[in-house]
Structures are given as C-alpha cells and as structure tokens.
Amino acid sequence: MWEATVDGRTLHFHVAGINNQNFIMRDDETGSWWQQATGECILGPLKGRRLKLSDHEELTFATWRRENPQGRVMRPDPAIAAAGKYAPANWEQRMSRMPVVTTTDGASEVFPPRTLVAGLTVGDASKAYPLDALRRQNPVIDKVGGVNVLLLVGEDGRSVRAFESSMDGRKLEFFLKPNALPLRVVDAETGSEWDFTGTATSGAFIGRQLRRLQVLEDYWFDWKTHHPDTGAYLLGER
Amino acid sequence: MKRSLALFFVVFIAVACVAVPVWLIQPFSSQTARALEVAYTLRRWSPLVTVAALLVSLFLIARMWRGARWWGKGLLTTALVFVCASAWFARQNQYDWMFKPLAHVAYARADDASFVADDDMVLAVRNNGGAVAYPVRLLAYHHLVEDTVGETPVVSTY
Numbered sequence: 226m227w228e229a230t231v232d233g234r235t236l237h238f239h240v241a242g243i244n245n246q247n248f249i250m251r252d253d254e255t256g257s258w259w260q261q262a263t264g265e266c267i268l269g270p271l272k273g274r275r276l277k278l279s280d281h282e283e284l285t286f287a288t289w290r291r292e293n294p295q296g297r298v299m300r301p302d303p304a305i306a307a308a309g310k311y312a313p314a315n316w317e318q319r320m321s322r323m324p325v326v327t328t329t330d331g332a333s334e335v336f337p338p339r340t341l342v343a344g345l346t347v348g349d350a351s352k353a354y355p356l357d358a359l360r361r362q363n364p365v366i367d368k369v370g371g372v373n374v375l376l377l378v379g380e381d382g383r384s385v386r387a388f389e390s391s392m393d394g395r396k397l398e399f400f401l402k403p404n405a406l407p408l409r410v411v412d413a414e415t416g417s418e419w420d421f422t423g424t425a426t427s428g429a430f431i432g433r434q435l436r437r438l439q440v441l442e443d444y445w446f447d448w449k450t451h452h453p454d455t456g457a458y459l460l461g462e463r
Numbered sequence: 464m465k466r467s468l469a470l471f472f473v474v475f476i477a478v479a480c481v482a483v484p485v486w487l488i489q490p491f492s493s494q495t496a497r498a499l500e501v502a503y504t505l506r507r508w509s510p511l512v513t514v515a516a517l518l519v520s521l522f523l524i525a526r527m528w529r530g531a532r533w534w535g536k537g538l539l540t541t542a543l544v545f546v547c548a549s550a551w552f553a554r555q556n557q558y559d560w561m562f563k564p565l566a567h568v569a570y571a572r573a574d575d576a577s578f579v580a581d582d583d584m585v586l587a588v589r590n591n592g593g594a595v596a597y598p599v600r601l602l603a604y605h606h607l608v609e610d611t612v613g614e615t616p617v618v619s620t621y
Contacts (some may be wrong), residue, residue: 226588228611229616238618240558241506242488244499248606249488250620251556258503261607261620267496268503279617282590287581289596290573296594298576298585298610300569309562312600314580359578381582434541 226277227264247447262443262451283442284384287349291407292422317341335457338446343385344455345438347372352456353448359385361460364399364410366390374438375399379421380408385442388423388435470523476543477516477549480509485557502567509553513546526555562606570595588612597621 229236234254241251247262257269264276289296301311313319319453323339336342342353350370356378359365365376375390389395397412402409402418409418409426417428423435441448449455482500488494524539530537571578573596579585585596591613603610604621609618 226586227618229618235616236618237609238607239556239564240562241556242484242502242558243490244494246490247619249499250607250618253618256507268500269507269549276618279588279612279615280590281586281619283584284587284596285581286576286579286583286585286596286598289585289587290576293587293589293596294573296573296587296596297570298573298579299595299597299601300571300576301578301598302563302565302569305563305604310604312603314583314600317584335551383584385564405516409598432610 226279226281228279229276230409231271231274231276233366245450247450260451262447274458278439280439282384282386282440285381288379288381288384290420335459336445338444339444340377342443342445342448343376343387344441344443344448344452345369345374345376346441346452347374347388347438350456351452351454352458353443353445353452354385355445355460356442358458358460365399365458366399367458371396375410375435376440377408377410377421377423377446380406384421385440386421386423387438387440389438390435392430392433392435466523466527468522470527470539470542473504473516473520473523474545477513477520477546480505480512481549481552484509509549513550513553517546517550562604565605565608568608586621588619590615590617590619 229238236252236254238250238252241258242247242249244260247260250259250261251257252259255270257271259265259266259276266272266274305311334420335358336355340411341356343356343359344351344442346352346369352369354376359376359378360382363378365445367376373390375388377386378384390399398413399410400413402411408421411418415429417425417430419425419435423437425433484505487498487502487602520542522541527539528536576578579598584599586599586602593613595610597608597619599621602619606619607620609616611617
C-alpha cells in the first residue's frame with residue numbers, strides 16, 4: 226500500500242516477477258523494479274528510492290463499513306469473477322498450507338513460517354505479534370523501540386490495531402471491558418473507556434485519541450525476511 | 464557451415480535472453496540478489512537484443528536459403544520462428560497474463576457492496592477524507608490496483 230508519486234512524478238506499476246515469494250513491481254515510466262513488501266526500488270534507474278507508505282490497515286468488511294459508511298469498495302471484475310480466478314472464501318486457510326522457500330534456519334525459528342503476524346515498526350525497532358496471541362491476550366500492552374504500545378483486536382476477532390499507549394506523557398494500562406459490544410477497553414489510570422478507533426468515549430480523557438501506529442499483517446517468514454532484526458512477541462511475555 | 468553455426472548462435476542468444484529471466488524469477492523458488500540482477504538486465508535489454516538477433520538471422524537465412532535442400536529450408540524456417548517468438552515474448556509481461564491488471568476499476572458504495580461478506584478482510588485506505596476498501600480476495604488475484612484516494616495517487620498491493 227504505497228503512494229505512487231516519486232519526485233513529483235506519478236508512477237504506474239505492473240507485476241514483474243517474484244522475489245522469494247514477495248512480488249516485484251515494475252514501473253512503466255523508468256522500468257525500475259520495486260519490492261512490494263518494502264516499497265524499495267531494488268534495480269533500475271530509481272534503485273535505492275523508497276515509496277512512501279500510505280496509511281492503511283487490514284480490517285473485516287463489517288468493521289470497516291461501520292466506521293466508513295460513506296466509503297467506497299472495489300468491485301470484482303465480472304470477467305475475472307466469471308472465470309473463477311478470485312480467491313475463495315477460505316483463502317486464508319489455504320494459504321497457510323502453501324510451501325515456503327525462503328532460506329531461514331529452521332532451528333532458530335520462533336514461529337512456524339506461515340504464522341500470521343501483526344508487524345509493528347517504531348523507529349528502528351520492529352516486532353511481530355502472532356494474531357493468535359493477540360486474540361488470546363487482548364489487549365496487549367508492550368514496548369517497541371522505547372515507545373509504549375497498545376495492540377487491540379476488534380470484536381470481530383480478526384481486525385488488529387496498534388496505538389501509542391501514552392497520553393499527555395502518562396503511560397496507560399488497559400483492560401478489556403467485560404462483555405462490551407462494541408468492544409471497549411478501560412485505562413487503569415482514569416477509568417476512561419476507549420473504543421476500537423482509539424478514541425475515549427467516557428471518563429477524564431473523553432474525546433481524546435490515542436496515536437495510531439501502522440500495523441502490517443504478514444506471514445512470519447516474509448516479515449522476518451524484510452525485518453531481519455525483528456523482535457517476536459511470545460504469549461505471556463508480560 | 465560457418466553461417467549455420469552463426470545462425471545457431473544467434474537463435475540461442477535470442478531464446479536464452481527471454482527464457483533465462485522466466486526461469487530465474489519463477490514463483491515458489493528462492494531468489495538471490497545476483498539472480499534478480501541478471502533477470503532485470505536481461506528483461507531490460509531483451510527487446511533490443513531480440514530485434515538485433517532477428518535482423519542478423521534474416522540476413523543469414525537470406526544468404527543460405529538458395530543453396531538449401533528442402534529439409535535445410537525447414538530448419539531455417541524453424542530458426543526464424545524461434546527468433547520471432549523471442550522478439551515477441553521480450554515485449555510481453557507474462558505476469559500480466561497471470562494476474563490480469565484492471566484498466567478501469569469499478570467501485571460500489573459501502574452499503575451496496577453485497578459482493579463482500581461481513582467477515583471478509585479488506586485493505587482499508589484513508590486519506591484526506593477519502594476512504595476505500597479493497598477486498599483481500601480480489602487483491603490476492605490482481606496483486607496491485609492503482610487508485611487515487613483523497614487526491615493522492617496510491618498503489619494498493621497485496
């Protein structure tokens with residue numbers, strides 16, 4: 226998910242190849258090759274340049290629609306849909322069984338290669354959170370690159386968001402509000418309630434918003450290939 | 464004899480410079496930085512190299528045609544077909560065949576999007592008041608979709 230403009234010029238991209246199971250895109254304007262996972266130009270006239278990451282997240286459609294009733298949704302192309310080319314509903318489960326070819330040393334693997342992780346990058350530090358661990362320990366409070374972070378799984382059990390968990394220089398501890406629908410977390414310091422967008426809906430912080438952090442969902446093997454120094458969150462770490 | 468050797472060499476070059484990148488960057492294999500560089504260089508120059516190969520082989524074949532027997536003419540024709548095919552393939556992007564790009568992407572309003580299930584995942588982009596959802600099941604096929612969200616050109620990738 227990238228902004229397509231480099232040096233004031235809008236580039237147009239096509240898929241041009243595969244590099245260790247992450248695709249390469251080629252821009253029509255200069256013929257350079259770009260790595261999809263990092264937005265970095267790896268070969269050609271623009272080598273070394275990076276596309277700017279655009280604000281994005283992975284959500285269930287229900288969660289997205291609730292928050293963006295005025296938004297628009299990409300339609301399937303009728304011809305491609307008729308040819309049965311689009312991914313089936315159980316696509317995620319199928320992908321989890323696909324082979325992995327990257328050269329990782331099996332013994333030191335923290336998670337199985339196809340583990341779905343939510344990847345966080347703060348400054349120079351990266352950390353991967355398996356979705357399963359996030360679901361079980363919702364919410365997760367942690368520290369990445371010296372920044373206190375809060376990771377939330379929505380009530381759909383699938384959408385993940387991350388926030389800076391400090392407000393006005395105070396580090397906040399969060400707890401899940403039992404049986405709340407839609408989801409609410411409560412901070413231990415003021416008892417304010419916060420929703421899935423990171424906005425306080427009651428208490429001393431009402432109306433305030435936690436700073437959103439970019440989450441990249443990926444398979445562990447791919448995340449680790451592109452973030453070799455990444456940390457890994459283990460269940461029960463705190 | 465010299466001419467036929469030269470022709471064989473030219474055909475080999477033309478075929479190799481389109482076949483090697485396909486072999487190097489196939490899915491489900493591991494790529495090194497060196498292999499990618501070779502593939503990139505070949506992809507970059509193959510349109511030119513194959514046309515040069517075509518001109519040289521046309522020249523050679525014209526010279527050899529008269530003296531050739533029927534089977535010789537058959538071989539010369541085959542050689543020409545290979546070089547023409549290479550020149551054509553060098554101008555194709557086989558990934559466009561595999562993951563057909565969309566010239567015009569159509570969109571629906573959030574409430575009208577009956578083609579997405581509630582628990583389907585979407586890639587959501589917000590910018591300057593614009594909000595767009597790209598269903599992951601669609602992106603998993605196209606891999607990339609170009610769009611403008613909140614007046615910013617973006618490329619949505621998956």
